[in-house]
Amino acid sequence: MVTASQVKARASELGFDLCGIAPVESLPELGFLQTWIDRGYAGEMAYMARTADRRADVRAVLPGARSVVMLATVYNVDRPYSTERKASAEARIARYAWGDDYHDVVGARTEALRGWMAERGGPTFEGRAYVDTGPVQERVYAQHAGLGWIGKNTCLINGERGSWLFLSEIICTLDLPPDDASLDQCGSCTLCLEACPTGALPEPWVLDATRCLSYLTIELKGAVPESQREGVESHVFGCDICQDVCPWNDAAAQSADRAWWPRALFDQTSLLDLWQRPDAELRSAMKESAMTRAGVKRLRRNLAVALGNSGDPAAREALERAGPGSDPAEAAPSLDDPMVAEHVVWARRKLAP
Numbered sequence: 498m499v500t501a502s503q504v505k506a507r508a509s510e511l512g513f514d515l516c517g518i519a520p521v522e523s524l525p526e527l528g529f530l531q532t533w534i535d536r537g538y539a540g541e542m543a544y545m546a547r548t549a550d551r552r553a554d555v556r557a558v559l560p561g562a563r564s565v566v567m568l569a570t571v572y573n574v575d576r577p578y579s580t581e582r583k584a585s586a587e588a589r590i591a592r593y594a595w596g597d598d599y600h601d602v603v604g605a606r607t608e609a610l611r612g613w614m615a616e617r618g619g620p621t622f623e624g625r626a627y628v629d630t631g632p633v634q635e636r637v638y639a640q641h642a643g644l645g646w647i648g649k650n651t652c653l654i655n656g657e658r659g660s661w662l663f664l665s666e667i668i669c670t671l672d673l674p675p676d677d678a679s680l681d682q683c684g685s686c687t688l689c690l691e692a693c694p695t696g697a698l699p700e701p702w703v704l705d706a707t708r709c710l711s712y713l714t715i716e717l718k719g720a721v722p723e724s725q726r727e728g729v730e731s732h733v734f735g736c737d738i739c740q741d742v743c744p745w746n747d748a749a750a751q752s753a754d755r756a757w758w759p760r761a762l763f764d765q766t767s768l769l770d771l772w773q774r775p776d777a778e779l780r781s782a783m784k785e786s787a788m789t790r791a792g793v794k795r796l797r798r799n800l801a802v803a804l805g806n807s808g809d810p811a812a813r814e815a816l817e818r819a820g821p822g823s824d825p826a827e828a829a830p831s832l833d834d835p836m837v838a839e840h841v842v843w844a845r846r847k848l849a850p
């Protein structure tokens with residue numbers, strides 16, 4: 498038989514920074530998801546509505562589930578926060594996407610722990626391992642496993658490590674004793690709500706994804722609505738602002754894991770530099786990183802918007818050179834995409850003298 502302390506010790510050996518056990522029961526916070534979807538906050542993410550029933554309780558995923566082993570991995574590395582950088586000229590990319598794809602790295606470690614548990618759990622053991630992609634409300638279970646509390650910015654915050662955490666979990670049939678749930682420590686702070694540039698946090702603990710830059714620059718497949726393009730500022734993949742300003746991240750833990758270090762092309766790179774790279778180079782730099790989720794076309798679209806917002810005359814020249822049949826277009830077939838082309842036209846107009 499395997500005990501909770503053995504699971505935690507093994508999790509630590511595998512490289513996880515935090516491990517706790519959440520109970521399998523009807524946790525009150527699990528009910529908020531449907532209300533959030535009903536309010537239209539999920540935008541185009543139809544899969545959220547499709548999987549809402551499954552997400553309502555892990556027993557929909559594994560009927561015999563008795564406990565959830567929650568895991569967290571720090572991905573913060575030694576680079577300044579986006580709020581400390583030259584906002585208009587630098588391509589802002591969310592911290593979690595700088596290095597290797599967490600689905601692969603954390604997924605392999607989570608699967609290794611599940612396999613280790615299966616070997617010791619007896620013939621009736623069943624377990625499902627997920628990293629973000631499973632129909633599981635990870636942050637709710639993480640809070641009930643004592644890993645941290647869900648902040649007003651909707652991220653999981655650990656009092657000692659901060660909020661730069663990848664969450665993963667193993668739903669299992671082992672009856673492991675749950676840890677104490679974490680208590681909210683946001684108090685009267687509202688810094689994240691005030692700092693969000695697009696008003697995507699209309700009230701504490703509520704994220705309107707349709708206004709969030711993570712959604713607009715990553716999830717949204719078509720055109721960025723014109724009314725929201727200025728708000729994109731220089732974000733080309735995701736946004737970290739509501740975590741950057743959180744006081745619990747002032748001295749957040751850092752990881753020594755090379756997997757999370759930024760790839761050279763995405764390490765504090767200027768918008769113009771990224772824009773001038775051929776598609777093949779962007780694709781190669783994005784390979785096996787979380788940025789593949791957006792792909793080159795969406796990155797090019799976002800770069801056009803960000804350049805349009807930069808007010809930089811050099812950006813206007815670069816955009817002018819990127820017409821059909823030009824040298825840049827030859828190296829960057831993504832520029833021929835009508836959706837991308839429309840954003841380039843918008844950016845040129847915005848930068849016109």
Ligand code: SF4
Nearest residue numbers: 693709710736738739
């Ligand atoms: S990620 Fe950015 S846009 Fe989204 S809620 Fe946080 S601050 Fe607002």
Ligand code: SF4
Nearest residue numbers: 648649683686689743
């Ligand atoms: S910025 Fe303040 S309110 Fe927002 S998550 Fe952090 S502590 Fe909570």
